[in-house]
Amino acid sequence: MENFDLLNPTKLVFGRGTIARIGEEILAGGHKKVLLIAGGGSIKKNTVYDQVIASLKDSKIEWTETWGVKPNPVLSKVREMIKEAKESGAEALLAVGGGSVIDSAKAVAVGLYIDDVWQAFEAKKPIEKAMPVYSVLTISATGTEMNQYAVVTNEEEKKKWNIGGPALYPKVSVVDPSVQATLPWNQAVNGALDTMSHIMEYYFMDGEAETALTLNESLLRSIIKMTDKLKLDPNDYDSRANLAWAATLALNGTSGAGQAGGDWACHGIEHAISAINPAVAHGAGLGVVTPAWIEYVQDTNPDIFRRWAENVWGGKDIKDGVVAMREKIKEWGNPTTLAEFNIKESQVEEIASNAVDFGLTGSLKVLTKEDIMEILLLASPEV
């Protein structure tokens, strides 16, 4: 088992009816004016916006608003919001939305203290200074509500890169799973696949860490079981809540403890895919890449891949696990090949170059550009 440090200063407020508490939490943090950062307007349809505003008013918190963050959030929008944050006189940021909204808020929080925010992405150093970020999460998937990371796409340079550091933990994150009842089915599936990928990025590192391995297997099984249950009844609160809690655990330090930092090649490859085609949802991309990655790297440590096939999918050998995972993704209605994203064979080299350029090319097996091209070809028999 590998050494690790764990310090997670985010306060998580989890459960039904908890959005009403965001105002008092911001007040307790000593802030009287916030910039509310949001996406395309779904929070106005599902009552989240009204609940947030009522809570801000109750606690006499002033606010201004900025809208328009999109999935796979982009640098140009972050730069625009940094200007707005400066002009607003906000003392803290309040992200209301999914992972893209919270990640954008984190990037804004950093950008307020440096010349240009992209410098922080290029520097690849821990972020030590940022404006406090509060969040109300509306889609459980990325785990950003309780971690120190943010991912933004530089659309000019086609780079989907991340930043991380102690200043990026949200002060308080409110997760009310009941508001996720109105999410489209495919977004729930993408969230589940993103969560599963976070867990697997750590899991396959193995390292004689029985507690971490069995804990991560149990999280994977719970996600599969709860997603199946949600398919039968989208209004089942407990399925949403269990998925939401698993998504937070997957990337708040719990899943990864003792797992040597994880592998992250699948994330690197997926980022390269959605940098080139922003219509690819992160979770959907991971669902296509991960089984192909397993097929390609399995010989590096067959024991851990066999254990995964047995304990997560009830299979006998590695192939059973890969087949079961692809079948489950199909059953949930999600793509299992790159062809379904309209990715052409001619783009495979560009994607591989992009992934290598960012540097997240694996730890269990460090992948070359050629390795990544092989994986991309395995991911799409129809290419």
Place this chain on the structure above:
Amino acid sequence: MENFDLLNPTKLVFGRGTIARIGEEILAGGHKKVLLIAGGGSIKKNTVYDQVIASLKDSKIEWTETWGVKPNPVLSKVREMIKEAKESGAEALLAVGGGSVIDSAKAVAVGLYIDDVWQAFEAKKPIEKAMPVYSVLTISATGTEMNQYAVVTNEEEKKKWNIGGPALYPKVSVVDPSVQATLPWNQAVNGALDTMSHIMEYYFMDGEAETALTLNESLLRSIIKMTDKLKLDPNDYDSRANLAWAATLALNGTSGAGQAGGDWACHGIEHAISAINPAVAHGAGLGVVTPAWIEYVQDTNPDIFRRWAENVWGGKDIKDGVVAMREKIKEWGNPTTLAEFNIKESQVEEIASNAVDFGLTGSLKVLTKEDIMEILLLASPEV
């Protein structure tokens, strides 16, 4: 799934060779002088003391020392150490030892700011003010290294009570599992049983919390597997490390999230037993009480007890789980009856009264004094 808040501000530094970092962590916390609190001297035999002192010297931290904390730590000793802490001019406390040492340090930290420390135990209100506590853990069991609780026995009144509150989280806790290699076997077993009990106190609350349930089952299975492995090879680092990490997870907010605060009747009963007979180790007492409690309360929610029997012990019905748990405890060489603690039938009523007096008498089923007496009789067929 029940609502919950989660905020754990303790920094956990986990792994081989990490004790060397305690000095720099105290310095980073802004403290230049500490009171080192310790037990009976085992840390001088297993090199922990030397490692701590070397680290303090490296970081130019001044220190004074107070020794003599015993298992089931007592109020009189805490009062004595509060005086010493005042006289020492320490800015923080450094607990070096097991749960008893860390809990004593937490009580000292509280007692420095009130007339008499026992008032805090009687008040049963969250502790908001305490001197910062740092810890170097030498026995994984209670989880106190990363939580807000402390248990102390008022020996005059025979009350083993606890305090809790946000000010009681250690600032930094260092857990180097390699130093636990010299622990006597029965202490390792007691630690495993204490950890298992913490998990089960939450687990049996059920509440449609699939993620919490399967996570807790996986922790229980890992503890059993790693303890079995440790029995074969006491020097196996990975077994120690996996047990240590499970012990921290069991009571740092992870295991209990969504589980409605847990039941805690077994803890209440065990505290009453070791208040009357301080020679009973906490984990050993829990190993005797828990199977009897399950036998007595199983009808309250048979589904969850059956699930436990199946998923943790591979049994078909509840009885299989209870039998398997007792067999495993025997196999590990620990007692399974109160008679083995020399507890007499004449003491059963006194223990039950003491437990009711403290108030931890269950949530899944709220126990009366008579219920507790029945459980105590089930726990000891020979009484």
